[in-house]
Amino acid sequence: MxxxxxxxxxxxxxxxxxxxxxxxxxxxxxxxxxxxxxxxxxxxxxxxxxxxxxxxxxxxxxxxxxxxxxxxxxxxxxxxxxxxxxxxKVKPNRGIPQLPARTIPAGVVTLLINLGVPEATILAMSREEAIATLNELLSKPAP
Known part of the structure; x- marks a missing residue:
């Protein structure tokens, strides 16, 4: 059968x-x-x-x-x-890539690099650390 x-x-x-x-x-x-x-x-x-x-x-x-x-x-x-x-109604798994839940937004990475933070340092940060670092750098008066 x-x-x-x-x-x-x-x-x-x-x-x-x-x-x-x-x-x-x-x-x-x-x-x-x-x-x-x-x-x-x-x-x-x-x-x-x-x-x-x-x-x-x-x-x-x-x-x-x-x-x-x-x-x-x-x-x-x-x-x-x-x-x-x-x-x-269970759709087949077609290999759709899953993004990590807590990635650093690309705009934050770009701004940090433009503000002089080395890329390797940024990649070692958590999302929260990267955003806090960006906020700290942006709150300082311009040289």
Whole structure:
């Protein structure tokens, strides 16, 4: 017995909408579009593209072979990640870099460097130390 249900085109579309893929409009040459096309820009620079066909009404789910190809080559997720997204709205981890919680703002770093504080000294400071140092330097009268 399969671990996951057979995926439908509706599940495929839900996945794209939950993960916020962009629908791409393609020129149809005046004819009927046979596929919905979605794209997703990834943090590593890749662009994923997936197509959802408009099948005959009798064909609601994908065959296992086609579905595995779509997961691997178009969506770039495991079946478990796909169903977590569709059923629980848990977006796949696409490697989005997490910023450290307490970084020194770039403007503070720039001002400290311009005020003569060595970069190595700034990098050794905490956010609070850097801001306190900047406030102290700015509160002194100009030479």
């Amino acid at each position: 399969p671990r996951f249900p057979a995926a439908s085109r509706s599940d495929h579309r839900s996945f794209c909408r939950i993960e916020e893929w962009s629908e791409v409009q393609r020129g149809t040459g005046g004819g009927v579009r046979h596929h919905l096309t979605f794209e997703l820009n990834l943090p590593d620079g890749r662009i994923l593209r997936t197509h959802i066909s408009r099948p005959p009404p009798a064909r609601k789910t994908y065959g296992a072979g086609l579905w595995n190809t779509i997961l691997r080559s178009q969506l770039d997720v495991s079946e478990e990640e796909f169903w977590d997204c569709v059923q629980r």
